[in-house]
Amino acid sequence: MLTLWIPASHPRRESLLIREKLVDGFKRGLVVPEGLIAHGRGECFDYLIGESTQPFAIRAIEAAVAALLLAKHPVISVNGNTAALVPRDIVELAREVNAKIEVNLFHRTREREEAIAKWLKEHGAVEVLGVGEDASATIPELFSERRRVSPRGILVADVVLVPLEDGDRTEALRKMGKTVIAIDLNPLSRTARAATITIVDNVVRSLPLMVVKAREMKNLDKSRLEEILRNYNNNSTLQEALKYMLSRLKELSESKLTLFWEEK
């Protein structure tokens, strides 16, 4: 397969480089074909938010970091796409907020669990839960391999960060009483709507920003962190994200769209 040479001036350069990173993760056995399709879906929504981190995402990131810092047992749940795109940032965030890292796959195979754990360790992770025998606990309301979690990780977590998770699992975690932080570019997805805090942003921008915020915010008083969390409203976040996409589409729909000369 070819790796494309992408000119520095290409209007979609950034997006194409991320895409190549994911295809690389696919070749390494971290990502499944379904993960590539899901990524494309995200690309479209990223385009609609202008491929940059908007204020509604920054507020969600602050609330998320507050929740992680206040948590007794925070866990970062990692799937193939997240591992392929931001392995180092996952490890750094886990270190800053003292969270465990757990592999949690929709299409679970032993090979892929191990490939992801190995990849995360190459990027500095000391311990990776949810691999093989460690994923011996189950969460209610989910079927087959998707219900398996680590008894030292997601099972006992009070706060779970799920970048790029599916709706069923997000709902199941909420029903278990956990605080769920999702990173999802689609504000209309069931994941986005079921999570406690939804960061509507690309994981390649928001995870590094979470690391920076964690370093800043870990010096804050507990009462200040609680205040940030209390003042956060996820429904407003989702509505603002949609409104922003709306305003971008509106602006574009009023301009001339065709690129070639036409009579009319």
Next chain:
Amino acid sequence: MLTLWIPASHPRRESLLIREKLVDGFKRGLVVPEGLIAHGRGECFDYLIGESTQPFAIRAIEAAVAALLLAKHPVISVNGNTAALVPRDIVELAREVNAKIEVNLFHRTREREEAIAKWLKEHGAVEVLGVGEDASATIPELFSERRRVSPRGILVADVVLVPLEDGDRTEALRKMGKTVIAIDLNPLSRTARAATITIVDNVVRSLPLMVVKAREMKNLDKSRLEEILRNYNNNSTLQEALKYMLSRLKELSESKLTLFWEEK
């Protein structure tokens, strides 16, 4: 890899079945990983047009069929995703409008050209251009393997149907003076904006509809076909598609979005 069992009641059933078809095409060597990502991107825009063929797409389809029926040398350019999703419809449309079929790949390899040609022939194609030595001509302004076309096909075509094409190639074909018909779910893509006629619809719905329209319209007078083409305005199509997406997003943004109970 797993094939998922999808309940008949699943809200995303249709979309998931199409996805499985594409993953199957991937396993057959027709589709590349980048094609899976591109498909995901389309899915999102499809969601925004309600996963159904809208009036702006039907008007574009009629203009497209008129252009194909009026053409001296119509060609249907086929890539991996199109071949995986609608092989039979490509063959039938080619037959109805008397068009040639040409394989045209962004990530061109001999194996893939041949796999796609074989797949199309299994679905009834008699001749498939653009494979191996046949792709000996080049089109200006494009680099490397992407510039190769058949001297009996795209090179001499006056009308080219390019389902799921990239922007560079669409622009290059326009600059050669050809009428380009694109099928693209993203009305903001460079392909959509550079094409002469843009069908903003899913290829799995629009290609079968083009076959039906071709059967109806081939009995029309030449002057009537010319009139349909003359009255068509692509900028309006793109604006209407965007406005429709806008209205769907607007409606959604005004409803309550979070799924779980919250204090505020």
